[in-house]
Amino acid sequence: MATIYDVARLAKVSKTTVSKVVSNTPYVSEETKKRVLEAMEQLQYSPNLAARGLKGKRTYVIGLIVPYHAEHLFHDPFILDIVLGVESTASDYDYSVLLFMPKPTDKRGVYDRFLRTGYVDGVVTLESHAGGIDDTILDELGIPRVSAGYREDLKQINSVHSNDRLGGYLALAHLLELGHRNIGIISGPANFVVAVDERLQGAREAMAEWGIQLDPALIGYGDFNVGSGYQVAQQLLEREQRPSALFCMNDRMAAGAMYYAHNHDLLIPADLSLIGFDDIALPTIVEPPLTTIHQSPTEIGKTATQHLFALINAEIESFATITLPVELVVRQTTAAPYARSIHMGSSLK
Amino acid sequence: MATIYDVARLAKVSKTTVSKVVSNTPYVSEETKKRVLEAMEQLQYSPNLAARGLKGKRTYVIGLIVPYHAEHLFHDPFILDIVLGVESTASDYDYSVLLFMPKPTDKRGVYDRFLRTGYVDGVVTLESHAGGIDDTILDELGIPRVSAGYREDLKQINSVHSNDRLGGYLALAHLLELGHRNIGIISGPANFVVAVDERLQGAREAMAEWGIQLDPALIGYGDFNVGSGYQVAQQLLEREQRPSALFCMNDRMAAGAMYYAHNHDLLIPADLSLIGFDDIALPTIVEPPLTTIHQSPTEIGKTATQHLFALINAEIESFATITLPVELVVRQTTAAPYARSIHMGSSLK
DNA sequence: CTGAAAGCGCTTACAG
DNA sequence: CTGAAAGCGCTTACAG
Numbered sequence: 001m002a003t004i005y006d007v008a009r010l011a012k013v014s015k016t017t018v019s020k021v022v023s024n025t026p027y028v029s030e031e032t033k034k035r036v037l038e039a040m041e042q043l044q045y046s047p048n049l050a051a052r053g054l055k056g057k058r059t060y061v062i063g064l065i066v067p068y069h070a071e072h073l074f075h076d077p078f079i080l081d082i083v084l085g086v087e088s089t090a091s092d093y094d095y096s097v098l099l100f101m102p103k104p105t106d107k108r109g110v111y112d113r114f115l116r117t118g119y120v121d122g123v124v125t126l127e128s129h130a131g132g133i134d135d136t137i138l139d140e141l142g143i144p145r146v147s148a149g150y151r152e153d154l155k156q157i158n159s160v161h162s163n164d165r166l167g168g169y170l171a172l173a174h175l176l177e178l179g180h181r182n183i184g185i186i187s188g189p190a191n192f193v194v195a196v197d198e199r200l201q202g203a204r205e206a207m208a209e210w211g212i213q214l215d216p217a218l219i220g221y222g223d224f225n226v227g228s229g230y231q232v233a234q235q236l237l238e239r240e241q242r243p244s245a246l247f248c249m250n251d252r253m254a255a256g257a258m259y260y261a262h263n264h265d266l267l268i269p270a271d272l273s274l275i276g277f278d279d280i281a282l283p284t285i286v287e288p289p290l291t292t293i294h295q296s297p298t299e300i301g302k303t304a305t306q307h308l309f310a311l312i313n314a315e316i317e318s319f320a321t322i323t324l325p326v327e328l329v330v331r332q333t334t335a336a337p338y339a340r341s342i343h344m345g346s347s348l349k
Numbered sequence: 350m351a352t353i354y355d356v357a358r359l360a361k362v363s364k365t366t367v368s369k370v371v372s373n374t375p376y377v378s379e380e381t382k383k384r385v386l387e388a389m390e391q392l393q394y395s396p397n398l399a400a401r402g403l404k405g406k407r408t409y410v411i412g413l414i415v416p417y418h419a420e421h422l423f424h425d426p427f428i429l430d431i432v433l434g435v436e437s438t439a440s441d442y443d444y445s446v447l448l449f450m451p452k453p454t455d456k457r458g459v460y461d462r463f464l465r466t467g468y469v470d471g472v473v474t475l476e477s478h479a480g481g482i483d484d485t486i487l488d489e490l491g492i493p494r495v496s497a498g499y500r501e502d503l504k505q506i507n508s509v510h511s512n513d514r515l516g517g518y519l520a521l522a523h524l525l526e527l528g529h530r531n532i533g534i535i536s537g538p539a540n541f542v543v544a545v546d547e548r549l550q551g552a553r554e555a556m557a558e559w560g561i562q563l564d565p566a567l568i569g570y571g572d573f574n575v576g577s578g579y580q581v582a583q584q585l586l587e588r589e590q591r592p593s594a595l596f597c598m599n600d601r602m603a604a605g606a607m608y609y610a611h612n613h614d615l616l617i618p619a620d621l622s623l624i625g626f627d628d629i630a631l632p633t634i635v636e637p638p639l640t641t642i643h644q645s646p647t648e649i650g651k652t653a654t655q656h657l658f659a660l661i662n663a664e665i666e667s668f669a670t671i672t673l674p675v676e677l678v679v680r681q682t683t684a685a686p687y688a689r690s691i692h693m694g695s696s697l698k
Numbered sequence: 699c700t701g702a703a704a705g706c707g708c709t710t711a712c713a714g
Numbered sequence: 715c716t717g718a719a720a721g722c723g724c725t726t727a728c729a730g
Contacts, residue, residue, distance in 0.1 A: 001467055001490065003723060014701040019725060027699055046465035050402035051723035055706045059399060064448065068433070075426050084417070087450045096468065099413065099448040101436045116395035118350055118707090119445065141350065226632035259634055283575035285608055352707055363717040368709060376715055400707035404722045467723090700730085707722105714716085 002043035011039035022047055049096070053119065061096045062308060063114065063123035068103045076224070077280060078297040079126065082148050085301020086124050093309055095121075112137055122308045124148055124301075128193050144311035148304040150194035156321040158311070160304040162295040163323035164195040168202025168247075170328045171275045171293055175245045176210045180273060180337045183207075184236035184243035185219045186229055186253050199249055199277065218243060222253050229256025237266070244337035245273035251280045254290055258333070269335035279329055288332035295326045351392035360388035371396055398445070402468065410445045411657060412463065412472035417452045425573070426629065427646040428475065431497050434650020435473050442658055444470075461486055471657045473497055473650075477542050493660035497653040499543035505670040507660070509653040511644040512672035513544040517551025517596075519677045520624045520642055524594045525559045528685045529622060532556075533585035533592035534568045535578055535602050548598055548626065567592060571602050578605025586615070593686035594622035600629045603639055607682070618684035628678055637681035644675045 004022075008015045013032060020028050021036040028036075039045070053059035064086055068074050090097045100114050115123075115137055123138065127149040134152070138145045147159035175183050185203060188196040204214050220235050222228030229248060233256065236243055248254035254276035258268060266272045268288060279294035303322060310316045353371075357364045362381060369377050370385040377385075388394070402408035413435050417423050439446045449463050464472075464486055472487065476498040483501070487494045496508035524532050534552060537545040553563050569584050571577030578597060582605065585592055597603035603625035607617060615621045617637060628643035652671060659665045 001465060005723080015724080016701050016726085017699090020700090023725085029699060032699080044461070044465065046462050046467075048403070048723055049466040049468045050399045050408060051706090052725075053399035053706095054397070054403050054708085055723080055725045057725090061447075074433075075429060077424050077426075080424060080429055083448075084423075084450060087448055088452070091450075096463070096466070097448045098410075099432075099436055099446045101433060101440075103437070112393070113395050114445070116350060116393065117398040117445070118395075119398045227634050230632075230634045256632065256634060283579075283605065285576050285579045285605060354707080364708080365710085365717050366715090369716090372709085378715060381715080397707055400722090401709075402722090403724080404707080404709045406709090702729090704726090704728105706724090706726105709722090710720090712720105713718090 001048070002045045004045070004047065006043055007036065007039045007045050010043065011036045058312075059119055059121050060094065061098050061120050062090055062305070062312075063098045063100055063120040065114075065123055065125040066099070066101045067126070068101055069128070078278075081297035082126055082301040082304075085298040085303075086148070086305045087301075089302045089305035093305075095309075115141060115143060122146070122312045124304050124308055127152055128195065144308060146304045146308040146311065148300050150198075154194070157318055158307070158321075160300055160307065160322045160324065161195070162300065163326050164198035165202035165205075166323070167277060167293040167295065167326040168199030168204075169206045170202075170326065171199075171247045171277065172203040172206035173209075174275060174291070174328055174330070174334060175247065175273060176206060176212075178245075178273065178334060178336050180245040181210075181212065182241055182243045182245075182337075183218065184246045185214075186232045186236070186246055186248040186257060187219050187221050188224050188249045188253075190221060196249060203247060222249075222256075224250050224252060226252045226256040226259075229253025230260045231256075233257035233260040237261075237264070237272070243272075245275070245334070248274065248276045251276040251278045251282055251290060251292055254292070254333075255282055255286045258286060258290075268333050271338070273335055273337065274333040291331045291334040292329050293326050294329050296324065299324055350397070351394045353394070353396065355392055356385065356388045356394050359392065360385045407661075408468055408470050409443065410447050410469050411439055411654070411661075412447045412449055412469040414472055414474045415448070415450045416475070417450055418477070427627075430646035431475055431650040434647040434652075435497070435654045436650075438651045438654035442654075444658075464490060464492060471495070471661045473653050473657055476501055477544065493657060495653045495657040495660065497649050499547075503543070506667055507656070507670075509649055509656065509671045509673065510544065511649065512675050513547035514551035514554075515672070516626060516642040516644065516675040517548030517553075518555045519551075519675065520548075520596045520626065521552040521555035522558075523624060523640070523677055523679070523683060524596065524622060525555060525561075527594075527622065527683060529594040530561065530686075531590055531592045531594075532567065533595045534563075535581045535585070535595055535597040535606060536568050536570050537573050537598045537602075539570060545598060552596060571598075571605075573599050573602060575601045575605040575608075578602030579609045580605075582606035582609040586610075586613070586621070592621075594624070594683070597623065597625050600625035600627045600631055600639060600641055603641070603682075604631055604635050607635060607639075617682050620687070622684055622686065623682040640680045640683040641678050642675050643678045645673065648673055 004015050004018050007018045013036060017032060018036055021033050049060055087097050098120055102111050122144040125145060125147050127147050149161050151159045190196050207214050220232035222232045246257055248257055254274055257274055261268055261272050268274055276290045276292035279292045282290060307319055353364050353367050357367045362385060367385055370382050398409055436446050447469055451460050471493040474494060474496050476496050498510050500508045539545050556563050569581035571581045595606055597606055603623055606623055610617050610621050617623055625639045625641035628641045631639060656668055
């Protein structure tokens with residue numbers, strides 16, 4: 001591979017000058033610059049990252065830490081989208097991404113070693129809940145860090161996530177506006193996945209605005225999988241006072257709930273309104289199309305990485321948590337309550 | 350961060366000796382070694398990767414190239430599992446993983462630059478179909494490469510994938526042994542995803558053994574999503590001579606087919622046998638449990654990475670394609686054909 | 699605007 | 715078994 005020396009010789013300048021052209025320093029004459037650029041092109045020169053990293057203040061590499069959690073959380077399709085957002089943004093900044101996936105069984109040393117090798121200018125961590133990454137080594141080494149997701153220490157700093165509280169609020173407000181009062185919630189794991197707690201809080205706030213207290217008995221806890229949506233729907237819909245609407249904390253559980261409704265001759269949305277969260281591409285056979293709260297995992301990855309570069313470049317020292325907008329997407333699974341039963345009597349089956 | 354010099358000083362030896370201890374060279378006295386090890390521990394010394402990469406023959410980094418394909422292929426849960434296998438194996442070998450996700454819109458230069466920076470000792474590429482990675486730059490730079498999945502040039506070399514042909518064979522053989530003769534196939538995209546072609550070939554071979562010719566009209570083409578499984582099932586099951594069994598090329602399409610069967614009062618397996626491929630964790634509400642062909646994406650990642658290290662260490666020069674075993678997992682969606690209709694007459698509805 | 703020189707933290711022959 | 719010295723390919727003050 002061509003080195004800076006080869007380029008210098010071909011362009012008849014010094015290594016120093018080549019280096020200046022590479023790093024776009026001003027005060028290089030146009031003519032010299034052009035000659036160097038041509039030589040670089042001709043030799044397909046690409047600066048050796050190891051050498052840059054060794055001498056300069058930068059390694060041109062950021063770390064991406066994706067802790068392996070429980071099976072179903074790790075296989076969340078969002079993870080790949082966030083990773084994609086991080087990688088493509090890093091690439092835009094001419095940075096490379098070093099991937100690190102610590103397992104829960106890893107001793108502390110593994111994590112330390114990854115950072116102490118001195119390879120990274122900063123790290124993005126993917127987090128969703130307790131037991132994640134801790135900052136002490138990062139602080140000690142002076143490596144900036146941005147969290148894509150909620151920080152495990154819950155500090156409102158250097159992290160990027162969806163406005164989950166607003167999402168919970170919008171979902172409930174939508175149902176309340178339609179006239180629903182007896183609303184069940186199919187929650188994810190609470191006190192563990194921070195986003196879940198936030199969405200619950202948002203739901204609570206919406207209900208408070210309508211003067212309603214959230215009944216804990218109307219909250220069921222699933223694990224984000226389709227199957228748990230089915231089970232929790234069953235648990236909630238078998239109640240004496242059957243809820244007229246369900247807020248499901250992700251689209252997959254909403255699909256499970258819909259499946260339960262189909263199996264029990266509940267028409268959606270006539271007998272039961274359903275709203276999800278995420279706005280993933282559900283199988284087209286899940287009918288009717290789901291009303292949901294849209295969020296953008298790729299944007300989370302992008303925004304987190306952009307802000308990491310702002311930290312690396314010392315443009316900012318830290319930033320307050322960024323909450324990305326979420327959006328209510330009304331499709332065909334929500335309507336006024338008991339639209340059908342009002343006309344046809346209350347006995348549904 | 351502590352350097353090799355700090356360690357040398359603390360242990361009262363030369364840098365050279367420390368380096369020898371780090372790289373586990375023999376011919377260091379036990380006593381010296383122990384002192385150095387203690388100093389390393391005390392200073393939390395970790396060799397600087399950039400310096401190692403610059404001077405030594407190795408960078409201790411491998412590249413992982415995950416091309417962004419069509420939406421649904423990229424979001425295949427297998428990808429994350431393969432990545433996990435690669436990362437954890439690299440980590441076992443004290444290597445780091447540099448992630449690279451080229452988009453179809455990337456100009457050639459982006460890919461080149463990733464490799465020309467001289468950061469990687471080798472690369473693992475994730476591939477499934479045409480239009481992937483080409484070897485010319487790798488060959489030019491002398492960077493070893495292993496493909497996790499079928500190589501896009503279809504060379505039977507330095508690649509690791511499941512024994513898809515055997516999988517196709519096992520699936521069909523299972524159905525044929527149960528007595529099915531009129532068998533439909535819900536295929537993935539053919540002439541594009543290599544594994545699909547292989548599975549079809551395996552299916553063909555099984556049928557030939559039973560003296561049956563595969564009828565092209567009994568093959569429908571889906572896109573691996575649940576919805577397409579539903580649609581193709583419909584297309585095949587509405588035929589004059591309704592197939593008594595369907596071989597689905599992944600579990601998600603099998604779930605779609607099952608859903609179609611439920612909606613049309615076909616009992617599984619009494620009226621219709623169904624076999625999938627992959628053995629993913631389907632939602633528990635998909636009932637009955639699916640008979641399928643098991644494969645192990647994490648193993649693909651691990652095996653590919655292990656062999657990459659064998660190439661890097663020059664233990665081998667190349668290796669013939671490794672096909673990882675697949676396994677028939679018989680659960681409850683397959684049975685002898687028309688188990689019910691034989692007893693109850695042929696009118697099903 | 700240009701370039702000579704020092705040095706980043708290692709590894710690797712080589713000599714002892 | 716141990717260590718002095720050269721050098722990997724860059725960047726960065728510094729001098730001109």
